[in-house]
Amino acid sequence: MRTPEEIKRDVRDHYTGVVNTATCCGPVCGCAADFTFAESYAGREGYVADADMALGCGIPTDAAGIRPGQTVVDLGSGAGNDCFVARQLVGDNGRVIGLDFTPAMIRKAQENAAKIGFTNVEFVRGEI
Numbered sequence: 001m002r003t004p005e006e007i008k009r010d011v012r013d014h015y016t017g018v019v020n021t022a023t024c025c026g027p028v029c030g031c032a033a034d035f036t037f038a039e040s041y042a043g044r045e046g047y048v049a050d051a052d053m054a055l056g057c058g059i060p061t062d063a064a065g066i067r068p069g070q071t072v073v074d075l076g077s078g079a080g081n082d083c084f085v086a087r088q089l090v091g092d093n094g095r096v097i098g099l100d101f102t103p104a105m106i107r108k109a110q111e112n113a114a115k116i117g118f119t120n121v122e123f124v125r126g127e128i
Contacts, residue, residue, distance in 0.1 A: 069094050074097070075099050079108040080121070083113075084116070084118070096121045099124055099125075
């Protein structure tokens with residue numbers, strides 16, 4: 001039986017590989033995506049192609065009832081796809097915090113946010 005630390009290592013290594021190979025791991029790419037339920041954010045306000053790695057679980061921002069000025073926390077934020085769409089919904093007076101435990105994903109998300117110039121979106125490393 002694998003330990004919790006071994007499982008975390010394997011998950012972290014998998015997602016680090018996704019970032020480092022600059023390819024997605026969703027159904028379009030055909031790599032071990034039996035756990036992925038990604039839908040496309042393409043065409044929505046806030047969509048950032050560099051943050052879309054097809055790793056999501058649907059489009060949670062549709063069901064979250066996000067309103068201007070709120071603070072939103074995205075658990076397992078990856079490269080920031082959901083965060084950037086949520087940022088459009090909370091507007092300039094809101095705040096979005098993305099939490100992920102893969103350092104490579106946090107770096108990618110921070111790079112994406114810096115390119116866009118969002119100042120009310122931050123990404124932090126942590127475990128759920």
